[in-house]
Amino acid sequence: MSPHVRGILLLILVTAIWGSTFAVVKTLGELLAPAVLIAWRFLIAALALLPVVLIRQARAGAVGGGLREKSAGERQAASRQLWRDGLILGAWLIAGYGTQTIALQTTSANRAAFFTALSVVLVPVWLVFAQRRRMPLALWVALPLAVLGLGVLSWEGGAFVTGDAWALACAVTYAGFIVTLERMAHRHAALPFTLAQLLGVTLLAWLWAAVAAPSQLWPPAAAWGPLLYLGVVATALTTLLQTVGQRYVSAAEASLIYALEPVTATIFSFILIQEKVGLRGLFGGLLVVIATVLSTRGNAEAHPEVPAPSVEG
Template sequence: MTPHARGILLLVLVTALWGSTFAVVKELGEQLPPSVLIAWRFTLATVVLLPVLAVMARKAPTRSIPATGGFAGWKEGLARDGLILGAWLIAGYGTQTVALQTTSANRAAFFTALSVVLVPVWLTFAQRRRMPLSLWVALPLAVFGLGLLSWEGGALVVGDAWALACAVTYAGFIVALEGTATRHHPLQFTFAQVLVVTVLAWIWAGLSAPGQLWPPESAWAPLLYLGVLATAVTTLLQTIGQRTVSAAEASLIYALEPVTATFFSFLLIQEKVGLRGAAGGLLVVVATVLSQRTQPHPQPELPAPQGLDPGTPETNAAAASQRSRA
């Protein structure tokens, strides 16, 4: 198997794992408050990533330190950027987890996909540029598709509003990360964000659910799945896979996440999508793909994969539409 083919398979696997989390989080939300769920998920991810980070630091201890500013400046910048991005991340995870308490997993997944469309819109207005034709087409398609999804089987529910808030906050995360992604080593920067989410989630849990901090026995298996496989392992697999996959290919693969979410929602919790919902979901996927054609490369959303220089096409592939995990 060629490295390129292996990279595509890894990213397909990552997308499938991401899609499965919506159903898992929805079921787990019946046993744990959102804050406690997020706190334990990211605690487990931190524990798994810490030894990997230590091993990589021993192999290349100075690769991620900029040529100017020295170690102290690098450390200070990493902490500052990790705090900012971690705050955006917990806002995305928090709104999405709350959304799944009242809306269906597949609807939440397609709502979350709207963040990919919102990013170029946000940047177009922030940078005072003319909005490309493809974006003029993508935006109403996404809105119409979400309307079909939301109205299938009943009126709008409060969870739909929370899912929309997730799309907005995660778009904010993407825009914020655009200016910081190339400043730091990818794994170290990812770990900093995961650690910040862990700390903020425990503060949230301590304030909102002080008597429910320890999960019941039945919650540990899905928590381990979310923390280890769907957070820590997917981070590493994505870093490996995107070394050999172009930005355009990665964008198309990641656009399939709500489709995989719908599949797993049916398989795991028997959620069904009717004809109107399927049509709406298809429109959201098409809008997502169209929105990625608004510029030569997708906006950076992740730190560049290890070993790649910022600004190259391969590096830009690392930024191609990673969704906020449920």
């Protein structure tokens, strides 16, 4: 098996894992308050990733022993910028994950996945206005397709519910995260920066949990298995799999693979919690996927779904 094929398979696995999280979060939402769920998920992810970061840094230090050492002032400045940027991105992430978790309390997992996928379409729109970039022709086609697809999805599932609005808010805030990440990613090594973001989310989520649900901070026994899956597998492990996979897969290819996330979410939602999608919903979801793929055409950057720079890790 060639490295390129292996990289593609790893990214498909990552996308499948992401797709499974919608059903898992929806189930966990019946046991935990959104803030508590996010706080534990990201604390577990940070603790799982910490040893990997320390080992990589130790190896890098051994290999680079002959290079010029940074001064204490340079190290302190770099460290301050790392944690400042991590906290800023952590704020965007908790907005995204928070709105998504709240959305899943009142809308179906598959609908939330397709609504959330709109973030990939919104990123180039955001950049058009924020950086005065010219809107490409593909985006002019993708936008109405996405709106039509979301309308068909909502039509099938009944009236537009509160959870749908929260899912749209998730798409907007996650697009903001991606745009901010694009500006900051080049400043830091990938794995330490990912850990800083995870810790930023953890800190903000625990503050939120202490205010919103102070008497519900310790999860019941039934919640620990799903929490460990979300933290270790769906966050920490996928970060590492992306690190390996995107060494051999172009950003354009990765974006196309990530566009399959709502499809895998629909499959897992059916398998895990028996959510079904009718023909109208399948048609609406297909339009969203097509719009997502179109929006990535001509864009050299992959837009990952986990808190990691464009060369994930």
